[in-house]
Amino acid sequence: MGTMNLGIVGYGGMGSYHAESLIPEEGDLFKVFGIYDINEERMLKAKEKNIDTFKSYEDLLASDNIEAVLIATPNDSHKELSIKALQAGKHVICEKPVTMNTQEFDEIIEVAKEENKVFMVHQNRRWDPDFLLVKDLYETRAIGDIFQIESRVHGANGIPGDWRHLKRHGGGMLLDWGIHLLDQIFWMVESPVAKIETDLSYILGDEVDDGFTTYITFENGIRSVVEVGTTNFTSLPRWYVKGNKGTARIDDWDLSGEMVIATGTEVEAKPSPIRAGVGLTKTMAPPVQGVTKKIALPKPNVTQPTFYRNFYEVIHYGTEPIVKNEEVREVMKLIDNILTF
Ligand code: NAD
Numbered sequence: 001m002g003t004m005n006l007g008i009v010g011y012g013g014m015g016s017y018h019a020e021s022l023i024p025e026e027g028d029l030f031k032v033f034g035i036y037d038i039n040e041e042r043m044l045k046a047k048e049k050n051i052d053t054f055k056s057y058e059d060l061l062a063s064d065n066i067e068a069v070l071i072a073t074p075n076d077s078h079k080e081l082s083i084k085a086l087q088a089g090k091h092v093i094c095e096k097p098v099t100m101n102t103q104e105f106d107e108i109i110e111v112a113k114e115e116n117k118v119f120m121v122h123q124n125r126r127w128d129p130d131f132l133l134v135k136d137l138y139e140t141r142a143i144g145d146i147f148q149i150e151s152r153v154h155g156a157n158g159i160p161g162d163w164r165h166l167k168r169h170g171g172g173m174l175l176d177w178g179i180h181l182l183d184q185i186f187w188m189v190e191s192p193v194a195k196i197e198t199d200l201s202y203i204l205g206d207e208v209d210d211g212f213t214t215y216i217t218f219e220n221g222i223r224s225v226v227e228v229g230t231t232n233f234t235s236l237p238r239w240y241v242k243g244n245k246g247t248a249r250i251d252d253w254d255l256s257g258e259m260v261i262a263t264g265t266e267v268e269a270k271p272s273p274i275r276a277g278v279g280l281t282k283t284m285a286p287p288v289q290g291v292t293k294k295i296a297l298p299k300p301n302v303t304q305p306t307f308y309r310n311f312y313e314v315i316h317y318g319t320e321p322i323v324k325n326e327e328v329r330e331v332m333k334l335i336d337n338i339l340t341f
Pocket of ligand 1: 009010011012013014015036037038039042057071072073074075077095096097122123124161176
């Protein structure tokens with residue numbers, strides 16, 4: 001199978017990242033055939049990078065050379081642009097969050113089925129090394145049976161850009177970052193939810209949430225805290241994961257952090273009480289020497305093909321998509337429930 005030509009709609013931050021980094025990194029699988037952006041300045045930027053531009057989205061869709069379309073526009077436009085592309089006979093990659101709500105998502109899937117085209121959502125954080133490391137710990141039981149997973153991203157820059165501040169464009173941090181972090185947890189834990197509660201924050205005074213904390217209890221007993229903050233002037237670790245044989249802390253996307261595990265060594269001695277603040281405690285005293293040991297965090301195990309390779313193989317060989325539409329729908333539905341509560 002040869003190289004596939006992609007058309008990109010929306011050449012902003014993410015569209016240009018796809019065009020200039022993600023797609024060229026795929027070698028011979030894909031080529032950017034051309035882009036369309038409603039903003040003339042962005043079209044000029046593309047030309048400066050020697051990327052061809054189309055005068056309108058209709059022109060881009062009418063090109064027989066384009067086999068697939070990547071949608072990287074603000075969230076409220078994803079439904080219409082996706083449906084148009086599918087009806088023009090193109091396969092589609094749509095940026096996250098796929099749509100504003102589940103109803104819109106269902107409409108797209110209906111058309112994808114009618115047109116017999118592949119529609120995949122760019123839930124790229126399923127490939128993040130920090131996440132794959134945690135998923136590995138979960139699957140290999142390197143810290144025993146995991147019973148608590150805390151996943152956080154903390155920034156101090158507020159809500160970025162323009163449209164992300166507005167409800168009508170699908171702004172807010174739950175739709176922006178929540179969609180990634182919840183997707184990761186649900187994909188990893190694979191258990192129905194027993195209980196879920198979300199606390200949205202509006203510290204910056206926008207009409208959309210500038211962060212949130214979600215508490216999840218899964219039916220298999222695992223608990224999770226998922227948190228996004230945009231006014232955190234110092235951050236908590238990216239991941240804090242507790243198993244019955246150890247604890248892992250992954251501080252950031254560079255995978256710094258540590259893992260402490262129980263050695264299984266039986267010792268006679270019990271921890272001695274320590275002074276803690278103005279009090280005394282045995283419970284919170286450090287474990288007796290030899291009972292635990294610090295080990296380096298393992299390297300994440302990246303065996304899955306890249307998002308783009310998988311998209312290519314789904315189209316050409318009928319391979320199973322790594323990001324399945326049913327999974328995307330499950331998280332979208334959850335977000336619907338939070339935002340309409
Ligand atoms: P952006 O504002 O930087 O870029 C959006 C671009 O779309 C702009 O250039 C704008 O002119 C153009 N545009 C708007 N409406 C259009 C239309 N109808 N037709 C053609 N062009 C149109 O936004 P962004 O940060 O690039 O985000 C775009 C999408 O990518 C969003 O859905 C966002 O959630 C997603 N995104 C994903 C990731 C990720 O890691 N997967 C990261 C950032 C953004």
